[in-house]
Amino acid sequence: MSARRGTVVAGGGTGGHIVPSLQIARALVERGHPAHTIELYGSRRGQEATTWPALEFSYTLLPGRGLRRSMRPAAWWANAGAVVGLVWACVRALGSFVARRPRVVVIVGGYASFAAGLAAILTRVPLVSVNTDAVPGAVNGLLGRFAAANAVAFAGTDLPRAHVTGTPVRPELASLERSPEGRARSREVLDLPTDRQTVAAVGGSLGALRINRAVADLARAWAGSGGRAVYHVTGRRDYEAFAPSADGAADGEGLRYRVVPFEDRMPDLYAAADVCVTRAGAMTVAELLVSGVPAILVPLPGAPRDHQTRNAEALVGIGAAVHVPDLECTGQRLAEELDALFADPERLRAMSEAARGHAHPDAAARVAELVDAHAR
DSSP states (O other), X not given: OOXXXXXXXXXXXXXXXXXXXXXXHHHHXXXXXXXXXXXXXXXXXXXXXXXXXXXXXXXXXXXXXXXXXXXXXXXXXXXXXXXXXXXXXXXXXXHHHHHXXXXXXXXXXXXXXXXXXXXXXXXXXXXXXXXXXXXXXXXXXXXXXXXXXXXXXXXXXXXXXXXXXXXXXXXXXXXXXXXXXXXXXXXXXXXXOTTSEEEEEEOTTTOOHHHHHHHHHHHHHTTTOTTEEEEEEOOTTXXXXXTTHHHHHOOTTSOEEEEESOOSOHHHHHHHOSEEEEOOOHHHHHHHHHHTOOEEEOOOTTOGGGHHHHHHHHHHHTTSEEEOOGGGOOHHHHHHHHHHHHTOHHHHHXXXXXXXXXXXXXXXXXXXXXXXXXXX
């Protein structure tokens, strides 16, 4: 960071932290802050270690990692090392803030946010917390009590001084074209028929075994459904196990079933889909809202503070999604839910409108405005 007092944006480890951090930083640049006055804080073990070096912002990668949620002896030893790393990360952040005194610190959640947020509190630097789930995460829930402002994705989030900003997502999603012509173009890109009812099933970058099994069973049940297509993103971990499912699931004029390990053209997938079957992580639900895609949400069981269930309930509450508990996610249940949705085009249209009506495509700009309002 230069001699000019700058802004620290801290958060990393997963895409759910990296994407909002980067979009907030870029929104600050659009508000007139030179890129060299913005510094990103992340973790050496997170995705940011490989993605940030090519960006326009300076960055600091802190040592250590987050704690394991397990009572096994191996986890105890690992957590002892993690605590040492966390203490050292806090010392590094504290020393940096004492020396350079940022104008404001923004935390987006995750391991790196704790060190930067605690250092901000100890050095009396204004702190702005960005909470992307319907229930505060561990770091945001703790440090958010000391924040000058808490940017939240959903109204009713239990944090003081809360401002509903939405979750910053990739800007290309705001201009997604889901007209019949736009859907046809995206389906061509994904090698899908342009005139079929289309389901996108996404288990995340690694995969979701329960969803993958249910979707494979769904594809077998729909093998003779010539008017439908399923685009199944298994995640890299599960791809080899489920790729053969595509061979026997359909033939001739039957179901068009595509199985891929990963999809980096998510805007096209959102545009192509009539319905998306997926987990209910913070970035996923934010992208579904901005894209206007009706969803069947299968929350990850055992997620910290059961935040995925709360996210799913928030979308169900506005009429944008159907909630299927993980234990109930079978091919038969998905078929029942999807058949009901496809039989009621008006309901699908209303779900899409509800999603976009509650989206915040300008979330990054809203957070940046909040940051400037509380900076010194």
